[in-house]
Every structure is written in C-alpha cells, then in structure tokens.
Amino acid sequence: MTIPHHDWIAHHAAYAPESLAQVDLHSGRRFTYRQMHERVQRLASFLRNQCGVRKGDRVATLCHNSTDGFEILFAAQRAGAIELPLNWRLAVPELEFILKDAEPVALIYSEEFAPQVEALRGRLSIPHLILKREGEPSDYEAAIDAGIDPFEPEAATLDDVWMLIYTSGTTGRPKGAQLTYGNHFFNDVNAAMKAELTVRSHCLVYLPLFHVGGICVYAIPLFHFGGTVTVMRQFDAARALALLADPASGITHAFGVPTNFLFMSQLPAFADARFDHLVTVGVGGAPSPLALLELCASKGMPLTQAWGMTETATLGTFLSKEMALAKIGSSGQPVLHAALRIVDGEGTDVGAGVVGELLIKGPTITPGYWRREEVNKVALADGWLRTGDAAYVDADGYYFIVDRWKDMFISGGENVYPAEVEDAIYRLEGVGECAVIGVADERWGQVGRAFVVVKPGAALDEAGVLGHCLANLARYKVPKSVRFVAELPHNATGKILKHELPRD
Numbered sequence: 001m002t003i004p005h006h007d008w009i010a011h012h013a014a015y016a017p018e019s020l021a022q023v024d025l026h027s028g029r030r031f032t033y034r035q036m037h038e039r040v041q042r043l044a045s046f047l048r049n050q051c052g053v054r055k056g057d058r059v060a061t062l063c064h065n066s067t068d069g070f071e072i073l074f075a076a077q078r079a080g081a082i083e084l085p086l087n088w089r090l091a092v093p094e095l096e097f098i099l100k101d102a103e104p105v106a107l108i109y110s111e112e113f114a115p116q117v118e119a120l121r122g123r124l125s126i127p128h129l130i131l132k133r134e135g136e137p138s139d140y141e142a143a144i145d146a147g148i149d150p151f152e153p154e155a156a157t158l159d160d161v162w163m164l165i166y167t168s169g170t171t172g173r174p175k176g177a178q179l180t181y182g183n184h185f186f187n188d189v190n191a192a193m194k195a196e197l198t199v200r201s202h203c204l205v206y207l208p209l210f211h212v213g214g215i216c217v218y219a220i221p222l223f224h225f226g227g228t229v230t231v232m233r234q235f236d237a238a239r240a241l242a243l244l245a246d247p248a249s250g251i252t253h254a255f256g257v258p259t260n261f262l263f264m265s266q267l268p269a270f271a272d273a274r275f276d277h278l279v280t281v282g283v284g285g286a287p288s289p290l291a292l293l294e295l296c297a298s299k300g301m302p303l304t305q306a307w308g309m310t311e312t313a314t315l316g317t318f319l320s321k322e323m324a325l326a327k328i329g330s331s332g333q334p335v336l337h338a339a340l341r342i343v344d345g346e347g348t349d350v351g352a353g354v355v356g357e358l359l360i361k362g363p364t365i366t367p368g369y370w371r372r373e374e375v376n377k378v379a380l381a382d383g384w385l386r387t388g389d390a391a392y393v394d395a396d397g398y399y400f401i402v403d404r405w406k407d408m409f410i411s412g413g414e415n416v417y418p419a420e421v422e423d424a425i426y427r428l429e430g431v432g433e434c435a436v437i438g439v440a441d442e443r444w445g446q447v448g449r450a451f452v453v454v455k456p457g458a459a460l461d462e463a464g465v466l467g468h469c470l471a472n473l474a475r476y477k478v479p480k481s482v483r484f485v486a487e488l489p490h491n492a493t494g495k496i497l498k499h500e501l502p503r504d
C-alpha cells in the first residue's frame with residue numbers, strides 16, 4: 001500500500017494560521033504557521049521554477065542553526081527534493097567528498113561559510129549557490145521574494161526520501177543515511193507518545209540542524225503537531241540554562257547530549273535553578289554520567305534518557321520520567337514502533353544481562369545508505385540495522401547501552417567499557433569532564449588511559465584519580481595513566497571525539 005505523505009505546514013497554516021511556528025533567537029525573528037507556509041511555498045517555487053529542482057534532486061545546506069533551516073527542509077519537501085544538511089565543522093576536502101557523493105543541484109550557505117564555498121567552487125560544480133544572511137538581504141531572501149510563480153507541490157509518499165544525513169565517518173568514508181517521510185512520521189509518533197508532545201508544546205533546539213539531534217528531537221515531531229520550535233544558533237550553555245529555568249520563556253521541551261547538561265550544570269546560575277515546570281528534557285546521543293543525571297534530577301529536571309542514531313531517525317529506546325531514577329543508567333525500553341535484539345558475534349540472541357550487539361528493526365530505520373549497496377547488505381541484513389553499540393537488557397526489559405563496540409578495549413583478556421570507567425571518574429569531586437580510551441600495553445595488550453579536565457579552582461592529581469578508581473572499580477578496569485588536559489575535543493553536536501585523543 002502506498003501511503004501519501006501530507007504537507008503539515010500547509011495544514012497548520014489553514015487550521016491555525018496565527019499559531020507560532022518558529023522563533024529565531026539569534027535574529028529575533030518569529031514566524032506564525034501562515035508566515036512559515038508562505039515562505040516555504042515561495043522558496044519551493046524558486047527551487048522548482050528557477051533552479052529546476054525535480055523529484056529526488058538533492059538540495060544541500062551549509063549553515064548555522066536558524067529558522068531558515070526548517071523552511072528549507074519543508075521547501076525541499078514541496079519541491080520533491082532531498083535535503084542534505086552539511087556539517088559545518090567539516091574541512092573542505094570532507095565537504096567535497098560528500099558533495100561529490102550526493103551531487104546536489106543547489107547549495108544554500110550562510111555568509112560565514114563563504115570561504116569554504118569559494119574553495120569548493122574550484123573543485124566541483126554545483127549549479128546553484130545561494131547565499132543567506134539570516135533574514136538580512138541576500139540571495140536567499142531574494143529567492144523568497146522571487147518565488148511567486150504558480151507551483152504545484154510535489155506529491156510524496158511515506159517511502160520517498162526527505163533527508164540525506166551523512167554520518168560522522170569516524171570509521172571510514174562518511175555514508176549518507178537516507179531518511180524517508182515514513183521514518184520521520186513514525187519517529188514523530190514515537191516521540192510524541194514518550195515525550196508528551198502536543199500542539200501546546202514548545203521545544204528549545206540547540207543541537208545542530210545537520211544532525212538528527214537538532215532535527216528530530218523534538219523539532220520535526222512538533223511541526224507535525226503544530227507546536228512551536230525556538231532555534232538557537234549554536235549551543236550557548238548560559239542562554240540555554242536561562243531559557244530552560246525560566247517558566248516565562250514558554251519552553252516545555254528540550255533535548256541534549258550529556259555535554260550540554262554538563263556545561264549547564266557547571267554554571268553558577270545552575271545552583272539556584274529549578275526545572276519542575278518543564279514537561280520533558282531528553283538526554284542521549286552518548287553515555288550519560290550517572291552523577292550528572294542525579295544532579296539534574298535533584299533540580300526537578302524531568303530527564304528522560306533515550307537512545308537512538310541517525311539511521312533510526314532518533315528514538316529507538318526511551319526511559320520514562322517515572323523510572324528515571326529507579327533505572328538510572330538505562331536508556332529505557334523500545335519505543336512503540338521498533339523491535340530490538342541483542343546478539344553475540346555469531347548473530348545468536350543472548351539472554352538478559354549478557355552484553356551483545358544491539359540490532360533494531362522498524363519503520364523509523366533508514367532504507368539504506370545512499371549509493372552503498374554493498375554496505376547496506378551487511379548493515380541492514382533482513383531489515384535489522386546493526387548499530388555497532390554494545391548493550392544488554394535487564395530482566396525487566398530495560399536496555400543499557402554499555403558503549404560503542406569500537407570503544408571497548410581488552411585488558412588482560414577482560415572487556416573494559418570506557419563509559420563505565422568514566423562514570424566512576426565523574427563521581428570524583430573536581431572532575432569537569434573526562435574520557436577513557438584503551439592504549440597498547442606490552443603486558444596487558446591494552447590498558448586504559450584517562451583524560452581529565454579539572455574544574456576551575458579544583459586540584460586533582462594522577463594518584464588521586466587512580467586511587468578513586470581503585471576504590472570503585474575492578475583492578476583491570478582502572479586506567480594505568482591519567483592525562484590532565486584543558487579541554488576535550490567535541491564534535492559540533494557536543495559528543496566527545498575519542499579518536500582524536502592521543503594514543504602514544
């Protein structure tokens with residue numbers, strides 16, 4: 001059965017035209033659904049009539065977060081295009097690789113990325129380059145002004161691809177995960193049920209809009225419902241904290257990676273902040289230190305741990321607020337529209353409490369990576385996505401993500417999951433941030449090395465960190481060395497880039 005996909009923005013513009021759709025914190029712009037619909041329609045008309053965008057063509061963006069990002073997503077939909085949001089942290093050769101792989105017909109970019117676009121111009125040919133300046137006069141605003149030609153939006157089905165999102169590529173060449181309207185629709189349903197989204201919900205978005213964290217939790221689900229999305233240009237811990245702690249801001253929902261909450265929690269204003277008025281604050285995308293979850297919960301933050309991936313249009317599991325402390329450390333139970341398995345190296349299902357690789361199947365799972373048929377045969381065999389995550393399920397059916405398989409190391413024949421070691425280190429007073437990796441060792445094969453950022457004003461030394469680990473962890477898990485660093489490398493989403501930490 002081919003199920004049509006409907007135009008949500010057009011629907012809300014007709015049903016509740018004066019409802020607030022989006023707020024752009026950086027430029028101060030605010031758009032009702034009527035205004036958003038008009039801008040989306042004009043941009044789609046421009047893309048179709050003046051750029052010649054046809055069904056299945058790619059339209060790329062290289063921009064900091066703004067409300068324009070969502071206009072472009074919905075305009076691409078109306079023009080039948082696949083939106084390709086580029087990671088603005090990538091170097092020119094990395095961007096070139098992706099652009100050659102995806103072959104977009106148009107690239108919309110913010111002024112601050114003009115040097116990258118200039119460099120790319122000599123390396124590949126993209127028919128339409130559109131400059132934008134967040135509401136200021138630019139090619140982009142001119143395109144919206146010019147998009148007045150009659151235009152019939154492209155009919156879409158749930159099987160059509162809406163977005164192409166390249167995964168970070170830390171394990172090889174980046175791959176474009178295709179996400180369909182159906183993937184998003186079912187993620188919207190899953191998210192709404194678990195995060196209690198309604199037409200009255202208002203989400204603060206600070207994760208980048210080139211990542212599912214910024215797109216799918218909970219912006220796209222809220223556009224489905226006709227709720228409100230406030231967009232922050234880049235994560236600003238002080239501003240995010242102020243908005244989340246202030247009931248008058250109207251914000252009801254947010255989602256972040258652990259680093260977002262870690263940085264907010266280290267601000268002086270956090271000491272007096274309360275978050276009881278919020279409906280749901282999701283945390284996921286990387287292992288969360290338990291001490292951080294406990295601290296946020298003590299401030300009344302309705303924290304919900306979740307696990308998901310780009311390839312799953314975000315949510316695969318969700319831990320309810322009610323169980324947040326009882327099952328602390330768990331990423332929760334499978335969302336309604338997903339099936340999960342945990343298998344050993346031979347692909348055989350393992351029992352409760354046994355660590356294996358997490359597999360997931362369901363309507364939110366990507367139909368495959370763009371132009372990677374051979375990879376897809378392995379990564380999505382029988383429709384089960386191999387996540388690369390080590391996990392176990394407890395006797396009550398709650399899933400625990402232990403770590404990435406590739407981050408696990410073997411010391412003296414024993415598996416060590418760095419996330420568990422980091423969790424212990426975070427409990428030591430004075431630790432601002434930490435990361436543990438396995439490094440080569442003549443005697444044990446591999447041993448742990450901890451990288452620690454000390455909080456301002458605190459004093460820590462190697463013996464103190466190692467002594468704390470020895471008191472709290474089995475000896476084989478205790479790192480053999482500690483390096484104190486000023487900061488850890490993060491990607492634009494805020495996840496720690498462990499492969500950039502020195503192993504020599």
Ligand code: AMP
Nearest residue numbers: 284285286287306307308309310331401
């Ligand atoms: P990405 O596709 O960039 O969003 O990365 C997805 C990966 O983030 C997953 O495969 C996990 O390794 C990690 N991840 C997501 N959620 C969690 C979580 N709740 N706990 C631990 N790791 C997570």
